[in-house]
Amino acid sequence: MLKDLISYIAKSLVDNPDAVEVSEIEGEQTSVIELKVAKEDLGKVIGKQGRTARAMRTIIGAASTKARKRAVLEIIE
Structure with missing residues (x-):
């Protein structure tokens, strides 16, 4: 999910x-x-000052609370 x-x-x-x-x-x-992601798309996924990555981590945190399990997002270069 x-x-x-x-x-x-x-x-x-x-x-x-x-x-x-x-x-x-x-x-x-x-x-x-x-x-x-592709190397040239890494900046788009991370966003300015990490805002996009932080937003994705927040969404995962909220969704994982529903499943009663902790989830962590790792962005691999």
């Missing part, structure tokens, strides 16, 4: 949506969602 959400948001932001890769590593209490 969270993986699909991040994938949708990232593909909407970037110029090269085919290069977007999202993987989820699930632990007992925490899920780590890894987002990988």
Whole structure:
């Protein structure tokens, strides 16, 4: 669910949506969602002063509260 959400948001932001890769590593209490985009799209996903990345992390936090599990977004270069 969270993986699909991040994938949708990232593909909407970037110029090269085919290069977007999202993987989820699930632990007992925490899920780590890894987002990988094309090098030229990295700035679009992070945003000015990290605002876009912070907004995505906020959305994940809210969505993971509903699932009663903690989720963390990692943007991989």
